[in-house]
Amino acid sequence: MAFAPLLRGIGFGAVGFLLGSGLGAIVRVTMGLDPWSAEALVVVGYIFGLVGWLLGVGVWGTWAREWFGLAARRGEAQGWRRYLRFSTDHKVIGVQYLVTFLVVMLLGGVLAVLMRAELMAPGKTIMTLNTYNNAMSLHGILMVAVAVAAIIGGLGNFLVPLLIGAEDVAFPRLNALSFWVIPPVAVLLLLTPLMGGFDSGWTAYPPLSVINAQGQTLYLLAFITFGFSSILGGLNFIATVIAMRAPGMTWSRLPIFVWSIFAASLISLTATQFVAFALLSVLLDRVAGTSFYDATQGGNALLYEHLFWFYSHPAVYIMILPAFGVALEVLAHFSRKPLFAYKWVVGAFMAVVGLSFLVWAHHLFTSGMSDFLHLPFMVTTELISIPTGIVFLSSLGTIWLGRLWLTTPMLFALGFLFNFLIGGITGIFLADVPTDLHLQDTYFVVAHFHYTIVGGEVFALLAGVYYWFPKLTGRMYSERLGKLHFWWVLLAYNVTFIPMFWAGLHGMNRRVADYSPELGGINLFISIAAFVLAASFLLMLVNLARAWVRGPAAGANPWKARTLEWQTSSPPPAENFPAEPQVVGAPYDYGVPGSRHAVVAAKGASEGEEKRDGDAAPRNQED
Amino acid sequence: MAVQPEALARHRLSRMALNRMGLWLFLLSETFFFAALISSRYYLQGLARPETLNQALGLGITMVLLLSSLSAYRAETCIAHGDRKGFQQNLLATIALGLLFVVGVAMEWREAFVHFPPNTGFGSIFFTMTGIHAFHVLSGLLVLTLVYMLGRRGHFSAGSSWGVEGAVKYWHFVDVAWVFIYPTLYLVT
Numbered sequence: 041m042a043f044a045p046l047l048r049g050i051g052f053g054a055v056g057f058l059l060g061s062g063l064g065a066i067v068r069v070t071m072g073l074d075p076w077s078a079e080a081l082v083v084v085g086y087i088f089g090l091v092g093w094l095l096g097v098g099v100w101g102t103w104a105r106e107w108f109g110l111a112a113r114r115g116e117a118q119g120w121r122r123y124l125r126f127s128t129d130h131k132v133i134g135v136q137y138l139v140t141f142l143v144v145m146l147l148g149g150v151l152a153v154l155m156r157a158e159l160m161a162p163g164k165t166i167m168t169l170n171t172y173n174n175a176m177s178l179h180g181i182l183m184v185a186v187a188v189a190a191i192i193g194g195l196g197n198f199l200v201p202l203l204i205g206a207e208d209v210a211f212p213r214l215n216a217l218s219f220w221v222i223p224p225v226a227v228l229l230l231l232t233p234l235m236g237g238f239d240s241g242w243t244a245y246p247p248l249s250v251i252n253a254q255g256q257t258l259y260l261l262a263f264i265t266f267g268f269s270s271i272l273g274g275l276n277f278i279a280t281v282i283a284m285r286a287p288g289m290t291w292s293r294l295p296i297f298v299w300s301i302f303a304a305s306l307i308s309l310t311a312t313q314f315v316a317f318a319l320l321s322v323l324l325d326r327v328a329g330t331s332f333y334d335a336t337q338g339g340n341a342l343l344y345e346h347l348f349w350f351y352s353h354p355a356v357y358i359m360i361l362p363a364f365g366v367a368l369e370v371l372a373h374f375s376r377k378p379l380f381a382y383k384w385v386v387g388a389f390m391a392v393v394g395l396s397f398l399v400w401a402h403h404l405f406t407s408g409m410s411d412f413l414h415l416p417f418m419v420t421t422e423l424i425s426i427p428t429g430i431v432f433l434s435s436l437g438t439i440w441l442g443r444l445w446l447t448t449p450m451l452f453a454l455g456f457l458f459n460f461l462i463g464g465i466t467g468i469f470l471a472d473v474p475t476d477l478h479l480q481d482t483y484f485v486v487a488h489f490h491y492t493i494v495g496g497e498v499f500a501l502l503a504g505v506y507y508w509f510p511k512l513t514g515r516m517y518s519e520r521l522g523k524l525h526f527w528w529v530l531l532a533y534n535v536t537f538i539p540m541f542w543a544g545l546h547g548m549n550r551r552v553a554d555y556s557p558e559l560g561g562i563n564l565f566i567s568i569a570a571f572v573l574a575a576s577f578l579l580m581l582v583n584l585a586r587a588w589v590r591g592p593a594a595g596a597n598p599w600k601a602r603t604l605e606w607q608t609s610s611p612p613p614a615e616n617f618p619a620e621p622q623v624v625g626a627p628y629d630y631g632v633p634g635s636r637h638a639v640v641a642a643k644g645a646s647e648g649e650e651k652r653d654g655d656a657a658p659r660n661q662e663d
Numbered sequence: 664m665a666v667q668p669e670a671l672a673r674h675r676l677s678r679m680a681l682n683r684m685g686l687w688l689f690l691l692s693e694t695f696f697f698a699a700l701i702s703s704r705y706y707l708q709g710l711a712r713p714e715t716l717n718q719a720l721g722l723g724i725t726m727v728l729l730l731s732s733l734s735a736y737r738a739e740t741c742i743a744h745g746d747r748k749g750f751q752q753n754l755l756a757t758i759a760l761g762l763l764f765v766v767g768v769a770m771e772w773r774e775a776f777v778h779f780p781p782n783t784g785f786g787s788i789f790f791t792m793t794g795i796h797a798f799h800v801l802s803g804l805l806v807l808t809l810v811y812m813l814g815r816r817g818h819f820s821a822g823s824s825w826g827v828e829g830a831v832k833y834w835h836f837v838d839v840a841w842v843f844i845y846p847t848l849y850l851v852t
Contacts, residue, residue, distance in 0.1 A: 107809050107813075108809070108812075108813075109812070109813050109816050109818060210681055210684075210685065211681075211685055214685075271692050274692075275685060275688045275689060275692065278688055279681060279684050279685050279688060282684065283676040283680075283681050283684065309688060309691065309692050310691065310692055310695045311695065312692075312695075313692055313693070313695035313696035313698075313699060314695060314696075314698075314699045316696060316699075317696055317699040317700060317703070318699070320791075321703070321791070324787075324791060328781060328790075329780075329781050329782050330781045330782065330786070330787035330790065330791060331781075331782050331783065331784065331786075331787050332703070332707065332787050332791075334782075337782060337783055337784050337787070338707060338708070338783075338784030338785075339707065339784065339787070340706070340707055343703055343706050343707060346706070347699055347703070350699075
C-alpha cells in the first residue's frame with residue numbers, strides 16, 4: 041500500500057510520544073514535582089515521538105535492523121509511490137524536498153498576505169495585535185526554512201550527484217533521514233497556534249522567548265530538529281563532492297553550482313551547532329529551570345544574540361551561495377560562453393565561508409554590546425562585499441558580449457542580478473554603524489533582506505526550477521507562461537519592496553501591527569502590490585503542474601547544455617548514467633574550438649559510439 | 664576519444680574510507696557544539712568557580728573516562744588483529760568504565776543540587792554542560808553495547824571492523840570533549 045510507510049511512521053510516532061511523555065511524568069513524580077506540565081511532557085514526548093516516526097517511516101526497515109544483526113530490507117517502489125517512502129535515491133529525495141518546501145513557501149506566503157491585509161490601514165483591521173505577532177513570527181521561520189533548504193535540499197540533492205557524474209550521494213540512507221525529519225518540523229510549526237503561538241519573531245530573543253506562550257516550545261523543538269537535518273545534509277554533500285566525482289572531474293572542472301553547494305555545506309555542517317545550542321539553552325530555561333537568560337541570576341540575554349547570530353548570519357550565506365551557483369550556472373549556459381573568472385569565483389565562495397564566521401555581531405550594534413566591538417564587525421561585514429562583488433563581476437563578464445538566449449530561467453537569473461544589486465547596496469547602510477543605529481528594526485531592514493533573500497535567492501531558486509524542471513520531470517512547461525510569470529514577479533516584487541525602504545526611512549517599525557497614520561498611504565500601496573505579487577505564484581503553480589501531468593516531452597537536453605546532468609535521459613534512470621562518465625574538460629567552454637566537457641558512453645554501446653555533449657559552436661536559438 | 668591521464672589517477676574511496684570521512688566530519692560538527700557550550704561558560708560566568716565543587720570526585724570520574732578510552736583502543740586493536748576474546752573483554756571493560764562515569768556524574772549532580780542548583784548562574788552552566796556530555800556518554804554506551812552484542816553473535820573480524828572502529832572513535836571524541844569540559848568547570852580560576 042502506498043501510504044503504509046507514512047501510516048507506520050505516524051503510528052510509531054504516536055506510540056513514542058505517549059511513551060516519552062509518560063516517562064517524563066514518572067521522572068517528574070520521582071523528583072517530587074507536579075507530574076502535569078504540558079511543556080516538559082511535550083518535549084520528552086516529542087523526542088521519543090521523533091525517534092518512533094523515523095523508525096516507522098523507514099529507518100527500522102532499511103537501516104536499524106542492521107544494528108541488531110538483522111538483514112536490512114531493500115526494494116524501491118515505482119512512480120509516485122516512491123515519493124511517499126524512505127527512498128534513498130537522491131533524485132526522489134530532491135523532489136521530496138522541492139515539493140515539501142514549495143508547500144511551506146505557499147503557507148508562508150499566505151501568512152504574508154494576511155500580514156499585509158492587517159497593515160493596509162493603521163490601527164486594528166483584521167486581526168488582534170497578538171495574532172499579528174504570531175503570524176509574523178510563523179511567516180519568518182517558515183520562509184527561513186524554505187530559504188535554507190529549498191535550493192540545497194531540493195536542487196542540490198537532485199543535481200549534485202548528476203553534475204559530478206556519480207550514482208548517488210556518499211551516504212544515501214543518511215540523505216533520506218535528513219529529509220524525513222522535515223515533516224515533523226513542519227507539523228510542529230503548524231501546531232504552534234494550538235499552544236498559543238509564539239510572538240518572538242523567527243529570532244526568538246530571550247527574555248521574551250523564555251516567558252511567552254507555550255507555542256514557543258514547539259518552535260524551539262522544530263528549529264533544533266531542522267538544524268539536525270541541515271547538519272547531516274551538509275555532511276553528506278561535503279563527503280559526496282570529495283569522494284564521489286567521476287573520473288576526470290577535477291576540482292577545477294566542477295560545475296560552479298557544485299562548488300556553491302560545497303561552500304554552503306561547510307557552513308551548515310559547523311555553524312548550525314551554535315544555533316542548536318542557543319535554542320537548547322532557551323528550551324532549558326523554559327522547561328528545566330536553568331537561568332541562562334534570567335538577569336537576576338547572572339544570566340545575560342546578549343549571550344543568546346551572540347550564539348544565535350553566529351549561526352544565523354552565516355545561514356544567509358547558506359541561502360545565497362547556492363543561489364549564486366544557480367545564477368552563474370544558468371548565465372553561463374544561456375550566454376553560451378565560458379564562465380568568466382571561474383577560479384576567482386571559487387575563491388570568492390571560500391572567502392565568503394571564511395568571513396561568514398567573523399561578521400555576526402553586526403546584528404548587535406543596537407543591542408548594548410560593548411562599543412569597541414562595533415568597528416571590527418563593521419569592517420569584516422564590509423569586507424564581504426569584495427567576494428560578493430567578484431561573483432557579481434563574474435556574472436557580468438559572463439554575459440558580456442554574449443548572444444543571450446532569453447529563456448525563462450535566463451530571465452530569472454538576470455532578474456536575480458538586478459535585485460541582488462539593490463539588496464547588496466542597501467546592505468552597506470546596515471553594515472555601517474552610524475546609519476544602522478537609525479535604520480535598525482525599521483522597514484529598511486525588512487526591504488534589504490527581502491531583496492537579498494526573495495529578490496536574490498528565490499529568484500535564483502525559480503531560475504533553477506525552470507532550468508532543471510525538464511530534467512526533473514522529463515516534461516516541458518509553457519515558455520510563454522514562464523516568461524509572463526517572470527515579468528509579473530519582477531515588477532510586482534520591486535513595486536512591493538522598493539517603497540518599504542522609504543517607509544523604513546520614515547519611521548515604519550518592523551514587527552509591529554500598527555503604525556502612525558501618515559504612513560497609511562504607502563502601506564496601502566505596498567499591500568496591494570503584495571497581493572499582486574502573491575497571485576503571480578499561482579501562475580507558476582498552474583504552469584508547472586499542468587506541464588508535469590501532460591506537458592510535451594522535454595528530451596534529454598532541451599537547452600543543449602554541456603554539463604553532465606543533460607547527458608542522460610530526462611528524468612534520469614535510477615543509476616543516473618548508462619555507464620560511468622569520463623570528464624575530459626571544463627564545463628562551460630562554449631565556443632572554445634575542440635573543447636569537450638565529458639564523454640558518456642551509451643548503454644551497451646561499443647567504444648566508438650559515444651554520445652556527444654552540447655555543440656561546441658555557439659548556438660543562438662529562439663523558441 | 665582517449666581519456667586524459669588525470670582521470671586514471673583518480674582514486675575512488677573505499678566504503679571504509681568514506682565512512683571514516685563521514686565520521687570525522689560529524690565529529691568536526693560536534694566540536695562546534697561543545698565550543699558554543701564552553702564559550703557560554705566564560706561569557707556568563709567568567710572564571711568564577713564555586714568552592715563547593717567536589718574536586719576529588721571530578722578528578723576521579725576524569726580518570727575513569729580516560730581509562731575507558733584506553734580499553735576502547737585495546738578492543739579496536741584486538742579485533743583488527745583477529746583476537747575476538749580480547750576484543751570482547753576490553754569492550755566490556757569500556758562499557759563498565761563508562762557506566763561508572765555516569766554513576767559519578769549522578770553523584771556529582773546530587774551534591775550540585777544542594778550547592779548550586781540549576782536556577783543559579785553557575786548551576787545553569789554546570790548542569791547543562793555535564794548533562795549534554797552525559798547524554799553523549801549514554802549514546803556512546805548504547806552504540807558500544809550494540810557493537811558488543813553484534814560481536815557476541817560473531818560479527819566483525821580482522822578485515823571487517825568498521826562498526827567497532829566507528830564506535831570507538833566516537834567514544835574517544837566524547838572523552839576528548841570531557842578533557843576540555845573538566846578544566847572549564849573544575850580548574851579555571
